[in-house]
Amino acid sequence: MGIFLVEKCSLCGNTDQGADIADGYLCRSCLKRCGPFLPHLALKTKNLKQAEKAMNLNEINKSRLSEFSATKVIGQCAEFDENNRYWMGLRNGPTKSWLDPIVYKFDDIVNFELLEDGESVTKGGLGMAAIGGLVYGGVGAIVGSVVGKKKTKSSVNSLKIKITVRNNDDPAAYIDIFNKKLMADSSLYRQYFSEAQEILSMLSIITESNKPCEPKTSVADELLKFKELLDAGILTQDEFNREKEKLLK
Numbered sequence: 309m310g311i312f313l314v315e316k317c318s319l320c321g322n323t324d325q326g327a328d329i330a331d332g333y334l335c336r337s338c339l340k341r342c343g344p345f346l347p348h349l350a351l352k353t354k355n356l357k358q359a360e361k362a363m364n365l366n367e368i369n370k371s372r373l374s375e376f377s378a379t380k381v382i383g384q385c386a387e388f389d390e391n392n393r394y395w396m397g398l399r400n401g402p403t404k405s406w407l408d409p410i411v412y413k414f415d416d417i418v419n420f421e422l423l424e425d426g427e428s429v430t431k432g433g434l435g436m437a438a439i440g441g442l443v444y445g446g447v448g449a450i451v452g453s454v455v456g457k458k459k460t461k462s463s464v465n466s467l468k469i470k471i472t473v474r475n476n477d478d479p480a481a482y483i484d485i486f487n488k489k490l491m492a493d494s495s496l497y498r499q500y501f502s503e504a505q506e507i508l509s510m511l512s513i514i515t516e517s518n519k520p521c522e523p524k525t526s527v528a529d530e531l532l533k534f535k536e537l538l539d540a541g542i543l544t545q546d547e548f549n550r551e552k553e554k555l556l557k
Contacts, residue, residue: 372411397483
């Protein structure tokens with residue numbers, strides 16, 4: 309038993325070639341309908357309920373893809389749709405022809421970190437200070453703070469960004485910058501690292517925009533607050549009148 313068998317599909321009843329899952333069998337068509345939400349390398353650990361959920365998620369993803377209109381493209385790594393508040397990491401390699409990239413909402417982002425050869429270089433996101441106190445002033449804004457934390461290496465084999473998203477089933481999304489050995493002093497490495505910085509800047513801006521705004525108080529609320537201070541004897545009548553005049557201007 310394994311992948312590309314011919315059995316009756318547990319979901320649709322077809323007898324196309326497919327694969328076993330933990331509690332049944334999925335034909336090729338149903339596997340395709342699951343898209344990237346049912347990883348083929350872990351099929352035997354998945355069940356029919358998870359497959360049905362993957363199909364629903366894939367339909368939502370296809371809808372987002374049809375709406376997606378990139379306003380910012382960073383290298384061949386990531387695209388951002390600032391109008392619809394969507395983003396996606398681009399898939400490279402042989403799976404690109406049949407697996408769609410996953411489109412996430414800006415609001416899905418919780419935090420993120422840059423990983424170099426699997427080691428964290430810098431972090432950011434909700435509840436965290438801005439990366440090295442950076443100001444969003446362009447690609448170079450992160451350079452000093454990131455490089456200060458990096459270990460000196462002659463070569464690097466991978467650079468990726470890990471993004472924690474609001475998804476209990478699959479809370480980690482990755483943007484692969486590169487997966488090949490590059491000399492750390494090469495122009496290609498510097499180019500990729502610059503792209504990573506630009507993506508981090510975008511993610512920082514997005515998570516900052518995701519923070520809940522302080523509720524605005526009305527003039528009536530402010531007047532009531534000052535009236536309570538007046539009644540408690542904390543403000544004098546003249547002080548109350550001055551604050552009231554400011555509010556009503």
